[in-house]
Amino acid sequence: MKERSSIAVIGLSVHTAPVDMREKLAVAEELWPRAISELTSLNHIEEAAVLSTCNRMEIYVVALSWNRGIREVVDWMSKKSGIPASELREHLFMLRDSDATRHLFEVSSGLDSLVLGEGQILAQVKQVVRNGQNSGGLGKNIDRMFKDAITAGKRVRCETNISAGAVSVSSAAVELALMKLPKSECLSARMLLIGAGKMGKLVVKHLIAKGCTKVVVVNRSVERVDAIREEMKDIEIVYRPLTEMYEAAAEADVVFTSTASESLLFTKEHAEALPPISLAMGGVRLFVDISVPRNVGACVSDVEHARVYNVDDLKEVVEANKEDRLRKAMEAQTIITQELKRFEAWRDSLETVPTIKKLRSYADRIRASELEKCLTKIGEDNLNKKMRRSIEELSTGIVNKLLHGPLQHLRCDGSDSRTLEETLENMHALNRMFNLDTEKAVLEQKIKAKVEKTQS
Numbered sequence: 319m320k321e322r323s324s325i326a327v328i329g330l331s332v333h334t335a336p337v338d339m340r341e342k343l344a345v346a347e348e349l350w351p352r353a354i355s356e357l358t359s360l361n362h363i364e365e366a367a368v369l370s371t372c373n374r375m376e377i378y379v380v381a382l383s384w385n386r387g388i389r390e391v392v393d394w395m396s397k398k399s400g401i402p403a404s405e406l407r408e409h410l411f412m413l414r415d416s417d418a419t420r421h422l423f424e425v426s427s428g429l430d431s432l433v434l435g436e437g438q439i440l441a442q443v444k445q446v447v448r449n450g451q452n453s454g455g456l457g458k459n460i461d462r463m464f465k466d467a468i469t470a471g472k473r474v475r476c477e478t479n480i481s482a483g484a485v486s487v488s489s490a491a492v493e494l495a496l497m498k499l500p501k502s503e504c505l506s507a508r509m510l511l512i513g514a515g516k517m518g519k520l521v522v523k524h525l526i527a528k529g530c531t532k533v534v535v536v537n538r539s540v541e542r543v544d545a546i547r548e549e550m551k552d553i554e555i556v557y558r559p560l561t562e563m564y565e566a567a568a569e570a571d572v573v574f575t576s577t578a579s580e581s582l583l584f585t586k587e588h589a590e591a592l593p594p595i596s597l598a599m600g601g602v603r604l605f606v607d608i609s610v611p612r613n614v615g616a617c618v619s620d621v622e623h624a625r626v627y628n629v630d631d632l633k634e635v636v637e638a639n640k641e642d643r644l645r646k647a648m649e650a651q652t653i654i655t656q657e658l659k660r661f662e663a664w665r666d667s668l669e670t671v672p673t674i675k676k677l678r679s680y681a682d683r684i685r686a687s688e689l690e691k692c693l694t695k696i697g698e699d700n701l702n703k704k705m706r707r708s709i710e711e712l713s714t715g716i717v718n719k720l721l722h723g724p725l726q727h728l729r730c731d732g733s734d735s736r737t738l739e740e741t742l743e744n745m746h747a748l749n750r751m752f753n754l755d756t757e758k759a760v761l762e763q764k765i766k767a768k769v770e771k772t773q774s
Contacts, residue, residue, distance in 0.1 A: 323364060323380050323381060323382050324380070324381045324384045324387070324414050324415055325378070325379075325380055325381075325414070325415050325418050325419060325459060325460075325463065325665075326378070326379050326380075326381050326384065326387065326388060326391075326412065326413065326414050326415075326418050327376055327377065327378050327379075327411075327412070327413050327418040327421055327422065328376070328377050328379070328388060328391050328392065328395070328410060328411075328412050329369075329374060329375055329376030329377055329410065329411060330343070330374070330375060330376075330406075330409045330410050330411065331373055331374035331375075331376070331411075331430070332373040332374065332432060332629060332630060333430075334409050334410070334411055335409035335410075336409075336630065337610065337612060337628055337629060337630050338612075339399075339401065339409060340372075340373075340374075340375055340610060341610055341611040341612065342399040342400065342401060343370075343375045343395060343398065343399045343401075344370050344375055344610055344611065345368050345370040345375065345398075346370075346578075347370075347445065347449065350368045350370070350446070350449050350450075350453075351449065351453035353366075353368045354366045354367065354368060354450070354453070354456075356394065357377065357379060357391065357394060358457075360387070360390040360391070360394065361386070361390065362381055362382045362383045362386040362387040362390055363379050363380070363381055363382070363387055363390060363391065364379075364380045364381070364382055364457060365379060365380040365456065365457030365458075365459055365460045366378065366379045366380075366457075366460065367379075367446055367450060367456055367460045367464060368446070369425070369442065369443065369446055371438075371439065371442050371610075372487065372517075372608065372609070372610035372629050373431070373432060373487065373610075373629060374425070374430075376425075377391055377395070378418070378422065378460055378463070378464075379391060379460075380457060380459050380460060384414065388412060392406060392407065392410065395410075416658060416662060419463055419467075419658055419661055419662070420654060420658055422443075422463060422464070422467045423466070423467050423470040423471075423654045423657060423658060424650075424654060425439060425443070425467070426439065426440055426443045426467040426468060426470055426471035427440075427470055427471045427474035427475070427480070427650050427653075427654060428440065428471070428474070428475070428480065428481070429474075429647055429650055429651075429654075432487065432490060432629075432632050433487065433489070433490050433632070434480060434643045434646065434647065435474075435475065435480035435481045435646070436487065436489075437475070437481060438487065438488075438520075439471075440468065440471040440472070440475070443464060443467055443468055443471065444468055446464055447461065447464045447465060447468065450464075459665065462661065462664060462665075463661060466657055466660065466661045467657075469657060470653060470654050470657040470658075473653045473657070474650040474653050474654070477649075477653060478646050478649040478650050478653070479646060480646040480647075480649075480650055487517070487608055487629060487632060488517050488518075488520030488521045488523075488524055488576075488608060489520065489524040489527075490632040491521060491524075491574060491606045491608045491627075491632065492521060492524040492525055492527075492528055492574075493524075493528075494606060494627055494631065494632060495507075495572045495574070495604055495606050495627075496528060498600070498602075498604055498625070498627075499571070499572070499599065499600060499604070500598065500599065500600050503598055503599055505528070505529050505530060505531075507530075507571040507572055507599060508532075508534075508569060508570045508571045508572070509525060509530055509532070509533040509534065509570065509571070509572050509574070510533070510534045510535075510536065510566050510567060510569075510570035510572065510573045510574065511533055511534070511535045511536070511574045511576070512535075512536045512537075512563060512566075512573065512574065512575045512576065512577060512583065512613070513536075513537065513575060513576035513577035513578075513609070513613075514535055514537040514542040514543050514546060515542070515576060515577070515578070517576040517608055517609075518535070518537075518574070518576040518577075519546050521574050521576060521608075522535070522546055522550055522553065522555070523550065525553065526550060526552050526553045530553060531553055531554060532553065532554040532555075532556070533553060533554070533555055533556070534555075534556045534557075534558055534566050534569075534570065535555055535556070535557055535558070536558045536559070536560060536562065536563045536566050537557070537559075537560065538559075538560045540557050540559075543555060543557045544557075563583070564588065564591075564592075567584070567588075567592055567603075568592050568593055570603070571595055571599045571603060571604065572603075572604045572606065573603065573604065573605045573606070573614075574606050574607075574608070575605065575606070575607045575608070575609055575613035575614055576608050576609055576613075577609055577613055578609070579609070579611075579613055580611055582612065582613060582614065582615045583613045583614065584605060584613065584614045584615065584618055585615045585617065585618065586615065586617040586618055586620055586621060588618075589603070589605075589618040589621040589624040590621050592623075592624070594623045595623055601623060602623055602624065602625050603623060603624045603625075604624075604625055604627070605618055605624065605625065605626045605627065606627050607626060607627065607628045607629075608628075608629055608632075610629065612628055614626050614628070616628075666742060667741070669742065669745060670728040670741060670742070670745045673728060673745045673748055673749060673754060674725060674728050676752075676754040677721065677724065677725070677728075677748060677752060677754065678721065678725075680752055680754065681717050681720070681721055682717070684717075685713050685714065685716075685717045688713070689709070689710060689713045692709065692713075693706070693709070724744070724748060727740075727741065727744045728741060728744060728745055728748070
């Protein structure tokens with residue numbers, strides 16, 4: 319059986335793991351290069367990328383050995399999070415080669431999101447590539463796969479109508495809040511947003527889309543709030559500093575939280591200290607927490623007049639239009655399959671490179687050996703420099719002309735599936751005829767080099 323390095327994805331998402339586990343595994347964007355460096359230092363991992371968002375934490379790798387590589391990555395995740403590997407495995411999914419690539423293409427296209435077709439994930443996939451380019455951390459396979467995933471995501475959104483009516487996590491949060499409020503009063507509810515980052519800005523955008531006319535925004539600095547106010551003229555935005563957060567919460571019916579704080583902003587004690595909500599608004603203050611790590615403790619829901627909803631609860635918002643979603647997803651799968659074939663053809667075409675190098679090296683060794691025998695028979699005293707150079711050029715010319723045909727049949731850009739198939743057949747035939755054994759040799763050399771580097 320032919321040995322080959324494997325593309326793999328090991329991860330968990332909102333579909334497989336609770337938010338508290340995802341929190342422990344989340345990797346901040348500024349730490350992605352460090353994570354990639356640690357992963358590629360593992361003995362059986364050649365390339366790596368990290369996709370960490372509020373809904374997923376996925377590690378993409380090129381593994382020189384499937385079983386050993388997966389084990390090393392799972393151990394790394396366990397060490398980073400403090401979660402035993404046995405417990406992690408209950409929530410992890412692991413996909414290999416075309417299944418791993420298809421998964422990334424589906425993620426980039428918004429097919430694996432809570433809200434079908436949401437656009438934020440495509441921007442996050444782009445950021446993985448941008449971050450990798452800035453740090454020099456992505457290898458050629460992972461880099462090409464992510465770039466092709468971006469292409470797939472763009473095509474799906476342009477060629478299907480998957481984004482029409484589809485929303486981001488922020489939009490789903492707004493919809494959930496309005497769903498929980500009394501219909502007659504939802505647009506007059508007092509809205510509070512804590513955090514004016516990208517997600518917070520989208521909350522304001524979707525509040526406007528739903529007809530809300532006023533929102534209070536709590537943020538550490540006023541500059542970001544001013545920028546949102548300048549961009550969005552259709553809503554009254556009232557700024558409150560972070561020091562007035564609890565006073566602002568006391569005056570709000572709905573509290574959206576979207577900050578990067580690693581500690582809870584609201585606990586049960588905080589919620590109990592807040593005044594009750596009017597019965598017209600349902601008598602319950604709503605906390606919609608779209609942060610990972612969470613900003614609002616689950617225990618807040620134990621307070622009689624408070625309810626907490628986090629990113630896992632957004633599933634409730636996306637249950638509508640299943641038939642339409644399925645149709646659009648099927649259209650998207652056709653595009654994804656096309657892009658997947660292009661990527662796999664490109665990757666298959668790379669297989670011939672080691673064979674070309676080994677065949678050339680094999681021929682050069684024979685040429686050098688036979689040339690030495692020839693020169694010895696003629697004798698050094700019977701040759702001047704010009705004659706020696708002519709004989710060497712003759713031997714090189716003969717080898718080049720003999721190799722020209724086989725090497726031409728090993729070169730392929732992967733764009734023609736028939737030509738690619740023939741190329742791979744030629745490659746395997748040459749490997750057998752000349753006993754090159756390139757696939758196994760290349761992997762063994764890579765593993766040996768990584769082990770020696772670790773030991774040194």
